[in-house]
Amino acid sequence: DGGITQSPKYLFRKEGQNVTLSCEQNLNHDAMYWYRQDPGQGLRLIYYSQIVNDFQKGDIAEGYSVSREKKESFPLTVTSAQKNPTAFYLCASSIRGETQYFGPGTRLLVL
């Protein structure tokens, strides 16, 4: 069954802690994306990657980092530099220039 998985569903972060959100896809898509969504807001692009071992900053990359060592995986680290990390994080993938599909999301909360 092809799709995009994200884990965990909920994540709690303590002050000063780095946390990593997982995103895996088995759709054989080249492009992968991370978005942040705040309550009542649209999606804001954090990072995206068009190909393995390459990624670009989106509109709100500060305080976040990513890696793309495998085609299937695009993990997002929320660093301690991100002062307001509470949000809904969505991972997506697409064939370049085609429809983008989303994972189920991770809700990050700060303790």
Place this chain on the structure above:
Amino acid sequence: EDKVVQSPLSLVVHEGDTVTLNCSYEVTNFRSLLWYKQEKKAPTFLFMLTSSGIEKKSGRLSSILDKKELFSILNITATQTGDSAIYLCAALNFNKFYFGSGTKLNVKP
């Protein structure tokens, strides 16, 4: 600056009403316009529009793109309470999807 603007921001209607949601865009190297429906989870894909003037339909939903005036509309006829959601549009260029802030639709019984 590339941007996508949706209107209205929110809308309250009664079951059976017809609604029109608007999406205007200014995106360099524009390729396609996409519509998504988001309930309390991840967005689900509705339509992808690439050609101007060609309506796409799925049940009670339909959408059309005007590449000259740089906008798209999403129509929902005979609305149902299950249509209550946030509707997002996104403009795609070669590399990125630019999302609007969404229209929150509330359909009352």
